[in-house]
Amino acid sequence: MKECELVRELFVEVNDDEVDSETADRFREHLSQCHNCSDEFTLYGRTVQALSFLDRVDPPDDFLPQLALRLDRSSPPFLNYFRDLFSGAFPLPLPAGVTALALIVFAFLTFYHNGELMRSLPFETRSITHEAPMAAKPGILSTKKMPGADRLAAGPRTHSSTPVLHSSIPRNNFHENIKPVASSGFSTIADRIGADNLTVESTRIDRAVASLKRMLPNIEGKLVVERTHGGIGGKVLRVMIPARAYGDLTTELINYGAVESGAGADINPPIVSKKSRDKVLLYIRFTQPR
Amino acid sequence: MHHISETILNCMCLNIVSLFFVFAFRPETDDDREAVEDCVKGDRDAFDLLVKKYYQRIYNLAYRFVGDSEEASDLAQEIFLAAYQNLKKFRGDAKFSTWLFQIATNRGKNRFKYLKRRGYFANRGSSDDDDDRGDWQRTIPDHSTNPEALLAGKQMQRIVQDAIDELEPDHKAIVLLRDIEGFSYDEIAKILDLPEGTTKSRLHRARMVVKEKLKKVLS
Numbered sequence: 001m002k003e004c005e006l007v008r009e010l011f012v013e014v015n016d017d018e019v020d021s022e023t024a025d026r027f028r029e030h031l032s033q034c035h036n037c038s039d040e041f042t043l044y045g046r047t048v049q050a051l052s053f054l055d056r057v058d059p060p061d062d063f064l065p066q067l068a069l070r071l072d073r074s075s076p077p078f079l080n081y082f083r084d085l086f087s088g089a090f091p092l093p094l095p096a097g098v099t100a101l102a103l104i105v106f107a108f109l110t111f112y113h114n115g116e117l118m119r120s121l122p123f124e125t126r127s128i129t130h131e132a133p134m135a136a137k138p139g140i141l142s143t144k145k146m147p148g149a150d151r152l153a154a155g156p157r158t159h160s161s162t163p164v165l166h167s168s169i170p171r172n173n174f175h176e177n178i179k180p181v182a183s184s185g186f187s188t189i190a191d192r193i194g195a196d197n198l199t200v201e202s203t204r205i206d207r208a209v210a211s212l213k214r215m216l217p218n219i220e221g222k223l224v225v226e227r228t229h230g231g232i233g234g235k236v237l238r239v240m241i242p243a244r245a246y247g248d249l250t251t252e253l254i255n256y257g258a259v260e261s262g263a264g265a266d267i268n269p270p271i272v273s274k275k276s277r278d279k280v281l282l283y284i285r286f287t288q289p290r
Numbered sequence: 291m292h293h294i295s296e297t298i299l300n301c302m303c304l305n306i307v308s309l310f311f312v313f314a315f316r317p318e319t320d321d322d323r324e325a326v327e328d329c330v331k332g333d334r335d336a337f338d339l340l341v342k343k344y345y346q347r348i349y350n351l352a353y354r355f356v357g358d359s360e361e362a363s364d365l366a367q368e369i370f371l372a373a374y375q376n377l378k379k380f381r382g383d384a385k386f387s388t389w390l391f392q393i394a395t396n397r398g399k400n401r402f403k404y405l406k407r408r409g410y411f412a413n414r415g416s417s418d419d420d421d422d423r424g425d426w427q428r429t430i431p432d433h434s435t436n437p438e439a440l441l442a443g444k445q446m447q448r449i450v451q452d453a454i455d456e457l458e459p460d461h462k463a464i465v466l467l468r469d470i471e472g473f474s475y476d477e478i479a480k481i482l483d484l485p486e487g488t489t490k491s492r493l494h495r496a497r498m499v500v501k502e503k504l505k506k507v508l509s
C-alpha cells in the first residue's frame with residue numbers, strides 16, 4: 001500500500017518523462033502488478049490530455065478597441081509617481097502605514113487644537129499691541145505702504161497669534177467676536193478704514209491668494225470671481241462672505257498688509273448682496289509691494 | 291620560452307573560465323525590454339505592441355479562470371490596465387511576460403474567488419444542466435473508439451471547464467498555467483513565486499482532484 005502511494009506521487013514526473021530509467025522500470029513493474037495504480041495512472045494521463053485539449057478561446061472582435069478606450073481613460077504610468085510616492089519608495093506593511101497615518105492625524109489635530117486654544121485664551125494674553133499699528137509682520141503678506149495707518153494709530157490693535165490666512169477661523173469664535181451687519185455698519189477695525197475694497201500688498205501673491213482661498217470655506221464664504229489685475233501677478237478676487245465674518249476677514253487682511261485703497265477703476269464698487277442682506281460681496285486686490 | 295607559453299596558457303584558461311561565468315550567469319534575455327522601457331517613458335504605442343503580442347493568451351487564461359466570455363473580456367482588460375499602470379514598478383528581474391502572467395494569475399484568482407463566493411459557477415452549472423450536460427449524461431458516447439474526438443467535443447470542453455471551476459483557486463491557477471498555457475515548471479515557479487518542488491506537488495494534487503471529477507466520463 002505504501003508503495004502505491006509512492007508510485008502515485010511519481011505520476012507527474014513519469015507523465016512528463018522526467019524520471020531516470022531505473023525509477024521508470026520500477027514504476028512500470030509496480031503497475032504491471034497493481035491494477036489499481038495502473039487504472040489510476042491511465043485515468044491520470046487522460047485527465048492531463050483532457051485538460052490540454054481545451055480549445056484556445058479567442059477574444060471578441062471589440063476586445064482591442066475596448067481595451068484601448070480603457071487605457072486612454074487611465075492615467076499613464078509616469079503619472080502614478082504621485083500615487084506611488086510613499087507605497088513605492090517606502091514600502092510599509094499595512095499596520096505600520098496605518099500607525100503612521102494615525103500619528104500624522106494626531107499631530108495635525110494637536111496642532112490645530114493648540115491654535116484653537118490660543119484663540120480661546122483671554123484677550124490680553126493672546127494679543128500683541130503694536131506700537132506702529134500697521135507694521136504688519138513680514139512674511140508672505142507684508143505691507144510697505146499703509147494709507148490707513150494714521151487713522152488706526154489712535155488705539156491699540158489686536159493681532160491674532162494664529163493668523164486666519166494660514167489656518168482656519170474657529171466658527172464659534174466668529175459668532176462671539178463678530179457683530180452682524182446692521183444699519184450702523186461693521187463694528188470692527190475694518191470699519192474704521194471703510195475698507196469695502198481692500199488691496200493687499202504681497203511679495204508672494206500666489207501664496208497669499210491660495211491662503212485666502214483656503215480660508216474661505218471656514219468662514220462659509222466663497223470665491224465669486226478671480227482675475228488678473230494690474231502689475232505682474234496682480235489679482236483681484238471677488239468673494240461673497242457672510243456679513244458676520246466680514247469684520248474678522250478684513251481685520252486679518254489688514255493685519256497682513258491690506259490697505260484701504262480700492263480694487264481698481266475697472267472694478268464695480270462693492271455691494272451688499274441683493275439676494276440676502278446677510279451676505280457681503282468684497283473685492284480684494286493683491287499687488288506687488290510698491 | 292617555457293614561462294611565456296605557461297603565461298599564455300594561464301591567460302587562455304582564465305578567459306575560458308570568465309566566458310563560462312558570463313554565459314552561465316548572464317541575465318535572461320527579454321524580447322520585450324525595449325518596448326517596456328519606451329512605455330515607461332510615456333510611449334503608448336509601445337504598450338500597444340505588448341498588448342498585441344499577449345492579448346490572446348491573456349484572454350484565454352482569463353476565460354479559463356471565469357468560464358464566460360464577457361467576464362473574461364473584462365478581466366483581461368483589467369489585467370492589461372493593471373500592467374500599464376504598474377509598469378514603473380516592473381524592475382526587470384524577470385521577463386515582462388512572466389510579470390504580466392503574474393498579474394494575470396493574481397487577478398484571475400481574485401476574480402474567480404469573487405465569482406465563486408457569489409455563487410456564479412453554481413448558478414451557471416445548474417442552467418447548463420438544462421441543455422448540454424443533460425445530453426451527455428443521457429448519451430455518453432463510446433470514447434474508447436475515438437477518445438480524441440470525445441476530448442475535443444463541445445460537451446467535453448464544458449465538462450472539463452466545469453471540473454476546473456470547482457478547484458481551489460491555487461489549484462486552478464497551476465492547472466491553467468501548466469496544462470492549458472503550457473508554461474515550464476521553472477516559469478510557473480516564478481509566476482506563482484513558489485519553489486519548483488512545491489509547484490510540482492501542487493500540480494499533482496490539482497490534477498488528482500480533476501481526475502476524480504472526470505472519472506465518470508474518462509474511465
